[in-house]
Amino acid sequence: MSWIRQLSAFVRFPWAQKMMYAEAYALLAWGRVLKALPFAKVAPSLGSYMKETPEVELGRQELLTIRQVSKAVHGMSRYTWWESQCLVKAIAAMKMLERRGLSSTLYLGSGRDEQGRLAAHAWLRCGSYIVTGREGHEKYTVVGIFGNGAAADREAGLMTRQSG
Template identity: 30%
Template sequence: MKRYGWRRLALAVEAAFWLLTAWLALRLVPFRFLVGTLSPRVTHPAPQGTERRRIVRQVCWAVMAAARRFPIPIVCFPRAIAAQRMLARRGVATRLPYGVRRELDGSLLAHVWVDVDHVTVLGNPTTGFSIVTIFGK
């Protein structure tokens, strides 16, 4: 088993909190009310360069690590919301593109991912998704 420092552990606990919060909100709050919360304000000055990349990498690691260990399946939308919240707290603005594609059996598959500076950092979409809307800046 890998050993992580207190900072990484605290980041993973924060990610677990936001994953649970997002998972519950998506199930309990009518979506029309939830939409208004999907563009959190970034209140801190935006970090730049190496510091910005480090923050994004660490938050994405924490969200994925916590999601893998969750007792319930955590899909793309709560993962994206958790990452968006954590990054906003650290001064990094994000966008959450919401895309759909038609499967061979005719069903629709939806997917949400996280973009920072127009680069996908979490939930990399496979080909064929048409963006329906974008939440965030």
């Protein structure tokens, strides 16, 4: 599809969808900025370390919102002039879901690629739905988890009070 057709299709989107796509583009940029920073500085903004949000069944409206966020992030990632791979997409989607009051968990994994080289991957889960990074995530060993939302925050607060 030519860029003129793509722009024409975008112009015909409802206002709310245009705003969601613009938000996705901006948060993909923010995710790319965060990726360029030392991870120790970025980690606190990703949520509670090693705390997962519940893997619950989602309501119809929640699932619709999650799918819209996923589609916006994946769609806009093809049009960024910067690299928008798995971690950048996961951060953008996490922040979009957070703005909509939905908890999520960002997973960082490591493994080996087809040539045996070390490879990394990031994916985001909301409820029982993999929002970003679904492709091949099961081939990676989880090395980091960041839970974002009320459930993860409550658990992290409880752990802090118990250890303090």
